[in-house]
Amino acid sequence: MLSVNNIDASYGHAKVLHAISLKVNSGEMVFIAGRNGAGKTTLLKSIAGFLTPSTGSITFDDSSIMGLPAEKIALSGIRYVFQDKRVFSQLSVKENLELAAYPVKVSIADAIQKVVSIYPKIEKFLNxxxxxxxxxxxxxLLIGRALIGNPKLLLIDEPTEGLAAGTINDILNVLATMKGKVSMLIVEQNLSVVGMLADKIYMMKEGKIVQEINEKSEMTNKAKLEQCL
Ligand SMILES: Nc1ncnc2c1ncn2[C@@H]1O[C@H](COP(=O)(O)OP(=O)(O)O)[C@@H](O)[C@H]1O
Ligand SMILES: [Mg+2]
Structure with missing residues (x-):
């Protein structure tokens, strides 16, 4: 469904991504792991249309999406959960969901139901x-909001970053509930989380994919994954 072929991307004259290729097949949960500064966020931004690669191609459901504005890419069914974890903090949880439901013409009741399906406790927090x-x-809440318009592919940037161990488990459960229902490309540095959930892992270093891991036994071998970083 998503195919990134040989893309390079730069900020001004500084090239950050070098000949990146990856694939996400329908229903897969694919992870990108790598240290800070490896270029993981830049890669997601390039897919979501916030940065245009200088070479290569990106196709989504067999159509080229490279160079399209971010809004067009979102409309084609790709939703991006940013790394910054920003919600509308002065608004209620329900109002945050309303703001996501309105543009995609989903009723607030359906929007709430969607989030309840991945995290039932949200009902207690709505107000x-x-x-x-x-x-x-x-x-x-951010992941739930991204699900409201029934995306085909979710890009999620570092969902467990900065969270305490107990809370990481909540995220793990939410992602496990979503697995197989929507395709996902997730940037994650917590290799335990990656090993538990991944269908495929791309290890990124200095703007390049240095390894693709498809074997479950290798995905759960944290020491081996760490060697690739
Ligand atoms: N807006 C930007 N302008 C210039 N350089 C940037 C910008 N964002 C990131 N970079 C640089 O690009 C490299 C990759 O960053 P990033 O994609 O954020 O890595 P990661 O998400 O893996 O931590 C880093 O060297 C970073 O300093
Ligand atoms: Mg990042």
């Missing part, structure tokens, strides 16, 4: 200010 949620709950 709370989104800014009062914990980091993990905010992350789940």
């Amino acid at each position: 709370l200010r989104a800014g009062s949620l914990s980091g993990g709950q905010r992350q789940i």
Whole structure:
């Protein structure tokens, strides 16, 4: 469904991505792991249309999406959950969901149902200010919001970053619930989380994919994964 072929991308004269190729097949949960500065966010931005690669091609459901504006790419069914975890903190959780439901013409009841299906506890928080949620709950709200328009592919940037161990488990459960229902490309540095959920892992280093891992026994071998970083 998503095919990234040999892309390079730069900020000004600084080239950050070098000949990146990857594939996400329908229903797959694919991870990108790598240290800070490896270029993981730049890769997601390039797929989502916030940065245009200088060479290569990106196709989604067999159509070229490279060079399209981010709104067009979103309309084609790709949703991007940014690394910054920003919610509308002064608004309630419900209002945050309403803002996501309106542009995709989904009723608020259906939108809430969608989020409840991955995280039933959200019902208790609907009238709370989104800014009062914990980091993990905010992350789940953002993932839930991205699901409202029934995307075909979700890009999620570092869902467990900065979260306490107990909360990471909540995210793990949410992602496990979503697995197979929507295709996902997830940037994640927590190799335990990656090993538990991945169908495929791309290890990234200095703007390049240095390894593709498809074998479950290798995905759960943390020491081996760490060697690739
Ligand atoms: N907006 C930007 N302008 C210039 N350089 C950037 C920008 N964003 C990221 N970079 C640089 O690109 C490289 C890759 O960054 P990034 O994609 O954010 O890595 P990661 O997400 O793997 O931590 C880093 O060297 C970073 O300093
Ligand atoms: Mg990043």
